[in-house]
Amino acid sequence: MNDTAGAPSFPAAPLACDRQTPSWVEVDLAAVRRNLHSVRDFLARAGEGQSVLEPAPASASPRGGLPAGPASPLLEASPPRVLAVVKANAYGHGAIPVARVLAEEGVAGLAVASVVEGAQLREAGLSLPMLVLAAGDASIAGESVRLGLIQTVCSKEMLGALAEASQRLGRPARVHLKIDSGLGRLGIRPDEVAHFAAHLRQRRGLWVEGAFTHLATADDADPAYAQLQHAEFSRALQGLAGAGFHSLFRHMANSAATLRFPRMHLDAVRPGLLVYGIRPDAPGLPALDLQPALTWKTRVAFVRLLPGGHSVSYSRTYVADRERRCAVLPVGYADGYPRRSSNRAQVLARGAMCPVIGTVCMDHVMIDLTPAGDVAAGEEVVLLGAQGQARITANDIAAWAETVVHEVPTVIGNRVARCYTGGDRAGSGSARGEDPDETRPFSRRHPARPH
Numbered sequence: 001m002n003d004t005a006g007a008p009s010f011p012a013a014p015l016a017c018d019r020q021t022p023s024w025v026e027v028d029l030a031a032v033r034r035n036l037h038s039v040r041d042f043l044a045r046a047g048e049g050q051s052v053l054e055p056a057p058a059s060a061s062p063r064g065g066l067p068a069g070p071a072s073p074l075l076e077a078s079p080p081r082v083l084a085v086v087k088a089n090a091y092g093h094g095a096i097p098v099a100r101v102l103a104e105e106g107v108a109g110l111a112v113a114s115v116v117e118g119a120q121l122r123e124a125g126l127s128l129p130m131l132v133l134a135a136g137d138a139s140i141a142g143e144s145v146r147l148g149l150i151q152t153v154c155s156k157e158m159l160g161a162l163a164e165a166s167q168r169l170g171r172p173a174r175v176h177l178k179i180d181s182g183l184g185r186l187g188i189r190p191d192e193v194a195h196f197a198a199h200l201r202q203r204r205g206l207w208v209e210g211a212f213t214h215l216a217t218a219d220d221a222d223p224a225y226a227q228l229q230h231a232e233f234s235r236a237l238q239g240l241a242g243a244g245f246h247s248l249f250r251h252m253a254n255s256a257a258t259l260r261f262p263r264m265h266l267d268a269v270r271p272g273l274l275v276y277g278i279r280p281d282a283p284g285l286p287a288l289d290l291q292p293a294l295t296w297k298t299r300v301a302f303v304r305l306l307p308g309g310h311s312v313s314y315s316r317t318y319v320a321d322r323e324r325r326c327a328v329l330p331v332g333y334a335d336g337y338p339r340r341s342s343n344r345a346q347v348l349a350r351g352a353m354c355p356v357i358g359t360v361c362m363d364h365v366m367i368d369l370t371p372a373g374d375v376a377a378g379e380e381v382v383l384l385g386a387q388g389q390a391r392i393t394a395n396d397i398a399a400w401a402e403t404v405v406h407e408v409p410t411v412i413g414n415r416v417a418r419c420y421t422g423g424d425r426a427g428s429g430s431a432r433g434e435d436p437d438e439t440r441p442f443s444r445r446h447p448a449r450p451h
């Protein structure tokens with residue numbers, strides 16, 4: 001059993017499992033591996049990922065100024081590849097252990113939210129390519145270049161800061177251009193691409209390696225807007241090619257789009273949810289063998305008989321209709337258990353679904369034990385995950401809390417210990433694919449073009 005002890009303290013790491021916290025999370029890293037294999041199998045079956053946007057002609061330019069990375073078997077693999085999203089502490093699963101497993105499995109790269117998140121992984125010894133998804137302000141440019149991260153860029157200020165840092169540190173600034181194909185968040189609009197490309201060309205030291213976009217409605221029943229964004233991204237890529245940026249590494253598909261839109265697989269997909277074994281909340285998804293990696297457990301702190309007519313918790317939102325056997329659980333919204341799920345959520349005790357009664361408190365949740373029977377204080381209950389034949393999914397909790405499924409594991413707090421199983425690759429002597437050189441390009445088929 002591993003833990004995250006020894007991880008840098010910033011951002012504050014969750015407590016290690018041996019700390020006896022009132023509730024804890026068990027992460028099955030073998031499930032993460034299996035989910036990744038399922039995604040890869042799906043990509044291989046889908047097959048047509050390269051057909052939509054015409055593959056760009058390979059650039060004749062050498063990777064000037066960049067040290068050649070050691071040959072990696074990954075580089076020979078057929079696209080599309082997996083750029084696994086491990087931002088926000090790997091959606092609460094623990095960025096370092098999850099990233100280690102993904103690196104061993106040879107993902108093309110990892111996506112983090114910030115330079116701080118990238119630094120945490122670099123300090124843990126992870127050297128594979130890492131894309132910083134957020135644009136950040138120019139003050140983070142130096143650290144991004146120093147750490148060999150791949151920076152998302154959509155502003156001239158950031159371009160300038162990266163170029164300056166590159167000159168100062170004597171190493172290239174790796175860059176993926178963010179295209180706003182319709183999300184209306186970060187990015188250069190397709191009609192701004194030519195103008196932006198002119199600025200790119202003036203900057204020395206930038207390694208403009210990729211371009212990507214992000215979908216606004218990947219999980220909507222109606223695919224029309226996602227398809228429109230695909231067309232807009234295509235337009236931006238054509239604009240970039242017209243300005244001399246032919247060989248960009250292209251990616252746009254999150255988990256839902258990976259499953260729904262094979263045409264959007266391009267050079268890589270960027271799944272988060274699927275890696276963690278969570279099905280996106282989207283209609284009509286194809287079957288995929290997924291195993292939820294995270295189980296959240298606690299122990300009953302107190303059992304009591306509540307007389308009929310007695311209310312439970314703040315604001316008296318629940319009143320017992322008759323005498324009821326109830327349990328108090330030592331977990332609450334301070335741990336990330338959603339207050340909004342008050343009187344809606346269920347918890348598994350002895351394999352039975354027990355309703356949450358009353359308002360979820362900062363440190364306590366109350367459940368009705370009627371379906372479970374004679375549960376005693378100290379017994380283990382499951383807030384998220386399986387017990388016996390029953391399972392509570394992140395999607396269930398998201399529905400009870402009226403939120404997106406991403407939020408459910410991600411907000412599980414740092415006072416909840418993380419315990420890990422399945423970290424070792426069964427029967428593996430050597431790990432495939434962790435590349436000691438973070439300057440490795442994503443693809444030999446599309447050699448990067450230095451600028």
Ligand SMILES: Cc1ncc(COP(=O)(O)O)c(C=O)c1O
Binds near residue numbers: 085255280
């Ligand atoms: C830019 C970007 N790409 C990919 C993802 C992964 O999304 P999902 O977890 O739905 O696969 C996210 C998640 O928020 C994201 O922000």
